[in-house]
Every structure is written in C-alpha cells, then in structure tokens.
Amino acid sequence: MSISSYQVHSSGALARRFASLVASYMDDPTAAKSETAKVPLENVYRMLEMFRYDAFADDSRLGVLALETLEGDRPASRERGSPWHTSIAQALDSALMAAYGAQKSKEEAVVELQDSLRRLAVEGAVDEPNAQHARTFFSTLRASLA
C-alpha cells in the first residue's frame, strides 16, 4: 500500500476555501488584485460556469489505446456516495436563491456574478447593487459548504 492510495482530494473543502476567500475580497477588494487571488477567483468563476451549463462531468480517462484487460488496473469506479459536484451544486443553488430569489434566472444571475468577479480581479472594485448580491451569494455559498 502506498501513500497515494488514499483519495484525499476534497472538492468541497477547496470550494469552501475559495468561497471564503472571495467573500473576504468583497469586503477588501484590493486584496483581489494580487496574482495569488486569481486562484480562488478563477476557480469560483469556473464553478459558476459549470453551474450555468449544468456541465459538471469531470472524470479523467485513459488514452484511446489503453484497452483494459480483465487483469488490468481498475479504472476510476463509480464514486462511492455522491459525485464530487453534488454538494457544490446544492450550495450554489442555495446561494443563488439567497442572493437573487426569483428576481433573476440562473443564467442572468451567473453572468452578473461572473462580471463581479471580473471587476474584482481587474479593477479591485464591484459596482453596487451587484456588490450586494455578490456579498450575499458568496457568504451563503461559504456557509452552505461548511
């Protein structure tokens, strides 16, 4: 048994950290302009993109000529429990409801949130009233992923 046999990557934990950081940037926008801040900002942008298109399939695959044999290594089996994105998608849903209610469609809300992230990263500021929606969204997201 080797160290790497433990599957320790937890998407939910990382998503929580990223949501927490982005929520903090809403209160301290200048911190969002650093290179390191781009990591949580890009990740959250990407999560929103996947949420917008409902496209969360993310398994890694073997190459086209890697035909498994009966005796071969077992490939990624169906994940035990929920897929990686279930808790994240649910948290995004909750956060969307909290921030926008029925005011905007998922598509409109995601586009606005992504725009807020972009402004944060580039200008270090977010326009009101988008800022209020964004604050509510990211703090609810953080709490929902806890």
Added chain:
Amino acid sequence: MNARDFLKQEHDNVKQLLEQSLRYEYGFEGSQEFFEECGTRLSFISQWLGSPDELVADDLANIGYQLNELSKLICRIERSSLGEYSWPFVEELKKLATGICTEDGLEGQYPPKIYVLAGGGLDAYRIYPEMRRPMASRRRLLTIVFPKTLKHFVLLHPILGHEIGHALWGCTKQQAHLVGKVLSVLKRLGGKFESEDVTAVHLFDSQAPHDAQAALAALANLRVDEANFFGQWARWEFWLDEILCDLVGLATFGPSFAAAQCGLLSTLDPAGVTTGRMHPPVGWRINLVLRAAELLNLSEPPPDPHPLRQSFLAFWDELQRFRRPEPWFNVFDDNQIVDALDGIFQLLNQYPPSGYPKTDFDALGELVQQLANGVPPIGFHMSEGGAPVCSRVDFRHIVYAGWISRHSLQPHSFDITNRLCEHAIMQQIAIDTAMSQP
C-alpha cells in the same frame, strides 16, 4: 515534525524542483507560462500554509494533495523537451485544438495552455486537460502525449482526434453542447444506447457472434453478468464518451483517423470483441467509424478516369476488411450517426480549421504523386513559365495522401512514407509562413 511543518518543507522542495526544471528547453514557446502558472500555484499553497488560522485536517490533506499533484506535473515537464516528439505535427495540432478548446475565464477568452511530451507504450497517446473541479490552480494545462517509439509516424497521430474529443469534453460550454446535441442523439429512444439496461441486453444477446459471447462468458468468473454488467463492471457513460470521441476523431481528422483507428485498435484487439470497463468492444467502434465515414461521403471515390481512383478505392477497400459483418457490431442507425455528426460539426465549424476540410481530388492526387516520386508532398510546383508556385495544403491532407500512397503501384515502406509526410508538414509550415508575407 508535524504535518504542517512537513508540508512547508515539501512546498520549498517543490519550488526548487520547479527552478531545476529550467535546465532544459521546452518547445518554441518556452517555459515561461508553465513556470508562472506553477509559481502561482505554489504561492497560493504557501499563503494557505502560512494562514494565521488553524488548519484543520481537511485543509492539511488538501494541501498535501495539491503539492503532490504539482510535484508530479513538474516532473512530467522534463519529458516535454523539444526533440522528443514531432514538433511540426504538434504545431498543426495546436492550431486545430486551440480554437475549439478555448474557454471563457475571468479575464476573457482563454486558449488552452498546451504542453506536449513523449511517453512509453502505444497507450501513451493521450490528450487530457487538468480537471475543472476546484484545484489550487489558476489556469488549467492541456497535456498532449505521444508514444516515443512513434515520434515520426504522423500517419498514426490522427488517432489523437479521439483525444480531442476528451479535451472538448473537459471544457464546460463544449461539454454542454455535446451533451445536448450529440449524447442525446446517441441515447435516443429505441436505440441500443437508450439506457444501461438496453445496452446490456444487446451486449449479452444470444445472437451475438460466438467469439463475443466467449469473451463475455469469461467475465462470469468475476460474477459479472448482464444484470450487473454496468453497475459492477463497466461504466456505461464512459462507453458513450468513447463513442462520442471516435466521432470527434473522424470529424477532425477524416479518413486518416479511420485508418489509424482501424490499424491501431485492431492490433491491440484483433477480434474486436473484448469489452473494457471504460471502452465498448473495439468492433462496435470500428464499424461505427467506417459507417460514419461513408455517411460523410469520405469514401466516395473520384470519378473515373481520375489518376487517384485506383489507389483511393484500394485504401477504402482495405479499411472495409476491419469491419465485422455481424449485425451485433452495429449499435447505431444511420439517422443517429448523421445527427450526432451534425452536432459535432456545429461545434467544430465555430472554430475553423478544426473540422476536417473537404478533399479536393486533384490536389490530393498531386500530393500522392509527389510521394510516389519519393518527394515530401507539399503545395509546391513549378509553373509552365518557370516560376515557383506555392499553395496552402492542410496537414491532414498530407497525412491522407500518405495513407493513399500506400496503395500506389510501388509504395514506399511505412517508415519512409511517414518520414516523407512528416517532412512535408514541416516544409508546408515554411510555405505558409512565406505566403503570409504581405
């Protein structure tokens, strides 16, 4: 030493490893982007480790995982130095992949950050993006791997068209399109991929060929049968993805993909009946691709008496020999195949030149003739007036000419044909460069 201290040490180790990787030259674009991306990842991890908050077990486990993956990534890059793979083919492949794998990101449109390396074994052929789920990364890297033994074998490299399918799947908007416009077609009601159960019924059909039944019977030792085949053994959704990727391969590389797929997959599984956990039977896939090629009119020959006609027909006749005649191997009807290809081309056509360009028989014939003369096939000839005339030729047509030339009266060896075509791709880049001058 506690976990946090060890991880801090390992972070420093990985940082040194990154710097040491600059010993080598990494392709024309160099190593700057890769270095900066890894540097950003390390900075994020460093900030996390240095956080004044207490790090819980989950945090430490995640940090350890991220460092582990980063270390593996940096070690892999040393296999991506120039000279390990066919850079002319890669340059063309990048042009093809860049448009279709561009994603929306925080600061606009992000073309893929590609790096290429050589690996051991035929199963090294692979294109894979980093995962989209939360990772301590800013930009995702797209890795292309070639088998080192096949460095110059450009006639086989079109197999990577299948892998472009996986790369597309790894982009959010593209995945959504493929789900809506292609997978939905493959899973159409009444078809053999309507559901897991329906596919399993077809797989274990008593009318299946004897060798297919024997291959499935071997699974009985592992207590796998029709009822639990997709629950316990194989992943049905992965099978569908592989089928989708085969169609993407054909749509991007055309006949050369069909030839490479038939040749390579049949080498690994000559009967075409082995089922894999992640791959459907090879025979299903070959039959599908050959039928799809027919429906795209790729196998439609030039009219008689075109000089290319005999070699062309011989090429396609040879491919037909890989087809299994039993109905069990045909899992999609023509309407499904046509509609699925339509969905794929809807995506590819948004990003020219990713779709396979239409073949011009006269131009193709000239390329084949150059090969017959032992000359790399490119867009060049001398005009009647004695002036040199250069023209653009898509690299996929160069490779297709290579396959067809194998059926000329006196073909070169497979090795020489590949070398001539690889050389041609390089020369054609020079022609395109010269023609781009105002």
Added chain:
Amino acid sequence: MTGALSRGSIIERLLSGDLVVSPILSEVQLGASSVDLRMGTVALMARAGSQSHVDPAAYLSGNAHQAAQTRQQKHERFEVPFGATFLLHPGSLVLVPTLEWVRLPKNLQGVVTARSSWAREGLNIATATLINPGYQGIITLELANFGEIPIRLCPGLRIAQLALYTLATSATFDATLAGQFDMSFSPRAGNIADEDEVFIKRTLRAGRS
C-alpha cells in the same frame, strides 16, 4: 555537353521532374546558375566534452554498446522550429539540413557553397559539399563561423547555393556505390571508418590507437 547548368536549364530540369528542389519559396532563389538553399530546422553540434579526439577506431563495429554510445553522444541535437533561432559561436561547426528536398538525376552532380553575403559575415560551408548523382533527401550543410562574433541563424534563411553540373556520362547508380546519406531526412554524422577498417585495425594491432 558537360558544364554548369544555367538558370534556364535548371528551370527546364525542374519542369521535367528529373531534378527536384522542393520547395522553392520565391523566385529570388533562382540565380544565374544556381539555386539558393535555405536553412532547415535542426542543428547538430559536436559535444566537445564527450570525446578527447576524433578517433576512427571508435566507429568500428566490434563493440555494439560502444559504437552505439559514440553515435548517440557525439552530437547534441537542437530542434529549431520556425520562429526560433540558433547562435553559432566563433570557431564552432554545426551540421544543419537544408529546408529543401533535393533529388538529382544520374547525369547531374551538385556542388553546395555558402552564399557570399553570409560568407562576408564569417559564415561558411566548411567544405564544398558534393552531391552525388542520384542523391535524394535534405542536404547536410557543415556550417562554420570563421568570424569574431556569434552569428544568429534561423530556419528559412538562404545560406547556401547549389550549382549543378552535367556529367560526361550518366552515373551508373548502384546501391553499393550510394553515399551513406541517401533518402536523408536529417543531418547525421558520417562514419569515418566506413570501408577503411583494414587500415584502422592495423593501427590497433600495432598498438598505436
């Protein structure tokens, strides 16, 4: 009639197909009695650290591992894609292929020399390269920098010229007479021991290796 081919004759032979120089990217490459050749995309440099001296005995096939190791380690290979450059330092020798694929009929011989504009910068073809009748492939250029400062080279530059001479009678092409480099795709070091093993082995027996 023997002699150097003029531009008109070169074009005639190119049109007939028995002479191949492909591609010719611009008409400027066709001189009065020569064809300019461009630098290709590989540079091969001898690794100074890997050997104390050039020794023909190292090429003898007696020890398979040693012979293979010598072959692999003698030169450092640099891939120089379009857009990249290669710096040739003073006193250095580098083998580069031409961009052009050349095929000579049996009644023509080629001679490759440096273009004078580059020669004036210190870049020279170390030896006037003879191209045998019947040759096909890239031409390996042995570039040397005789100047005082490094020269930056890049693929596509017109650095050499090929002059063509008719033979009195066509060469009798025999595979055993073929040079070592037919259907050549890439520059590679020669085998200086080829066909001269009897003399080299004599030095070894005499203990003078």
